[in-house]
Amino acid sequence: MQQFEVSGAPSVLLVEAFYGGSHRQLIDLLKNNIPGCSVFTLPAKKWHWRARTAALYFSQTIPTCLSYRVLFSSSVLNLCELVALRPDLAHLKKVLYFHENQLVYPVRKDQDRDFQYGYNQVLSWLLPEHKRRHQPAEMSHTDDITRQDEPQQSPRSDEDPDPSRCESRCESRIQRALSGAGAADLEKPLHIVWPHRWEHDKNPELFFNTLLKLKERKLNFQLSVLGETFTDVPEIFASSRRQLDSHILNWGFLPSKDRFLQVLCDADVVVSTSKHEFFGVSMLEAVHCGCFPLCPKALVYPEIFPARYLYSTPEQLCKQLQEFCKRPGVARRHVVTVDTSLYSWASLKPRFQTLLAAERP
Known part of the structure; x- marks a missing residue:
């Protein structure tokens, strides 16, 4: 796991369970250009295990921080599980970025589809409405979720040369x-x-x-x-x-x-x-x-x-x-x-x- 420190009190929590490829490109871009980001990642290996277990891992490694206001994650993470395990993160505004749709992701001919991954995405997507019903009224306005799977939402990385x-x-x-x-x-x-x-x-x-x-x-x-x-x-x-x-x-x-x-x-x-x-x-x-x-x-x-x-x-x-x-x-x-x-x-x-x-x- 990698953790990137920021100067001052962090306000944006960036969590990436599969820190590689376009996932890494986007996280690095935000880390380098959005002030107040605190980043927690896992290496881009064993994707299936990341999707199944990352929430438990991050629930134990992300420290409690009262200055967090926004949680940004890709949909590899089961966001619903993370919030259930870490109630202190429930009130944050949540942004979920879909790099792919696991419900229609192609599988090899010799494999059956494991619907758990698509189900995790559905639960994560539905999380805000569920949480609003159980949060104090003054907290509800900060709990939001945004799909970021449209083409115009995939910027080039600032790691690119000029x-x-x-x-x-x-x-x-x-x-x-x-x-x-x-x-x-x-x-x-x-x-x-x-x-x-x-x-x-x-x-x-x-x-x-x-x-x-x-x-x-x-x-x-x-x-x-x-x-x-x-x-x-x-x-x-x-x-x-x-x-x-x-x-x-x-x-x-x-x-x-x-x-x-x-x-x-x-x-x-x-x-x-x-x-x-x-x-x-x-x-x-x-x-x-x-x-x-x-x-x-x-x-x-x-x-x-x-x-x-x-x-x-x-x-x-x-x-x-x-x-x-x-x-x-x-x-x-x-x-x-x-x-x-x-x-x-x-x-x-x-x-x-x-x-x-x-x-x-």
Whole structure:
């Protein structure tokens, strides 16, 4: 468990039971930019155990503090259990952030769905009404809960390097394309990037099967497969690496954010094959770096991306990549019509400041 101290009396209690990936990105962003935060986390390991036992753990490790006014947590934590175990936290304004929906989260074919995780989310979501019925009237106005699963509520991390560096590289590439200079550069092999977690819900089978079809058709392309890995990595990553070895430029997690953004800026097309997505941070990061996005016409993607960037079938995905492989300059010259500034911290900071503000009871 990590605990981050703040100077002065803390007013915002940030609790994250799975401190990794987008969960960590958001917590670090708030910790670094919202005054008065006190942070308690558990490492991003053994997700199922975190969902089942984190409330008990945090109930014993979060110290009593009279200055807390707001409790912010992701829905990995069973908030209902934590408040039951720690009545002193019941009066706080509560903000619950849903990174995913466990009621419809894809499961592996050889597993039955464990509805306990979705049930925990439902209980946590319903907590405020239950608590209002049992709290003194003067406390009820501070007990609130807000769903934060809409796309516009997923800001970029302040751990990122200066965005101007990324923008400068991408603008230079676009200007070269628009001016007609660097024709040889425009016709070099298409660079495809897949920057997602190496887990089954990201549907790597569809992605790699599509690329193997491109290879069978003797199409030229380069490949970067990025993203975090966990204990149980789908077997298709190892087999696909062997079969696509001659096409690979980058393979595996890049610990340097600057290096990650550099690869995105060098790539031409970013692909999502996800079966479950509430937002898709890496897709927006790639678009911000100048990549042409190809996303399923499903999940959250139609809320963010115009129709020209969506595919409905695996055949459509393969056909679009095939055309780009034949004419890579088309993808490189394209300027994506998605305003990524809408999702920047500069745009969203006032809303988070309001969300994490609470009057003293």
